[in-house]
Amino acid sequence: MPDSPHVVGVAGSLRDTSYTRLSVSRALDGVRRAGGTAELLDLREYDLPTYDADRSAAGDADAFTARIREADAVVLGTPMYHGSYSSTLKTALDYCGFDEFEDETVGLLAVAGGGFPVTALEHLRSVCRALNAWVIPHQVALPNASDQFENGEFVDDGLERRTLVLGRRAVQYADIEPDPDSFESDQNVGAE
Numbered sequence: 001m002p003d004s005p006h007v008v009g010v011a012g013s014l015r016d017t018s019y020t021r022l023s024v025s026r027a028l029d030g031v032r033r034a035g036g037t038a039e040l041l042d043l044r045e046y047d048l049p050t051y052d053a054d055r056s057a058a059g060d061a062d063a064f065t066a067r068i069r070e071a072d073a074v075v076l077g078t079p080m081y082h083g084s085y086s087s088t089l090k091t092a093l094d095y096c097g098f099d100e101f102e103d104e105t106v107g108l109l110a111v112a113g114g115g116f117p118v119t120a121l122e123h124l125r126s127v128c129r130a131l132n133a134w135v136i137p138h139q140v141a142l143p144n145a146s147d148q149f150e151n152g153e154f155v156d157d158g159l160e161r162r163t164l165v166l167g168r169r170a171v172q173y174a175d176i177e178p179d180p181d182s183f184e185s186d187q188n189v190g191a192e
């Protein structure tokens, strides 16, 4: 394991008061508590137009992908949109490929206005498999988001603990031995 694994967080909501961003930030607190260094990549600060394969370096894409490549682990957070993860996160991920995610340790977190955002987590896990990332078994599902926070703080100790543990696991497994490539990745001709 690197002495002090560096973990970056990405939150797939551009909303100013995003619960997803709050939650990813809390997971990054868990990273720091576990001895890692952490940084939130705030997608409001990156110009990432809808992905066009003819313009794969559009806007701030190169700056964004460089930060992902430099990380020892990544925490991806998404709001639940229409039963899946957000287009904001999808766009950010489409600028990435094997260079960013192959053998990368990834933690997943999803936030829903309604019930548990499990499908968003499953869909993100599939994307990570197609990129040969190593996805942490523990994942965080935050339901009924508007009830879970007060003044930017978690109100439920159990959910906060789950979120902090995600950050700790990112540090713990940052340098885990890679698994064999997935069959999905063999078909992912866009990620080269």
Ligand SMILES: Cc1cc2nc3c(=O)[nH]c(=O)nc-3n(C[C@H](O)[C@H](O)[C@H](O)COP(=O)(O)O)c2cc1C
Residues within 6 Å of the ligand: 013, 014, 015, 017, 018, 019, 020, 021, 078, 079, 080, 081, 082, 083, 084, 111, 112, 113, 114, 115, 145, 146
């Ligand atoms: C376009 C859109 C689709 C949504 N779809 C769902 C959904 O399918 N299930 C759900 O529980 N909440 C849904 N929501 C509510 C969001 O998950 C909820 O507002 C969440 O807090 C947004 O994350 P944020 O606070 O990080 O922006 C949707 C919200 C939007 C804007």
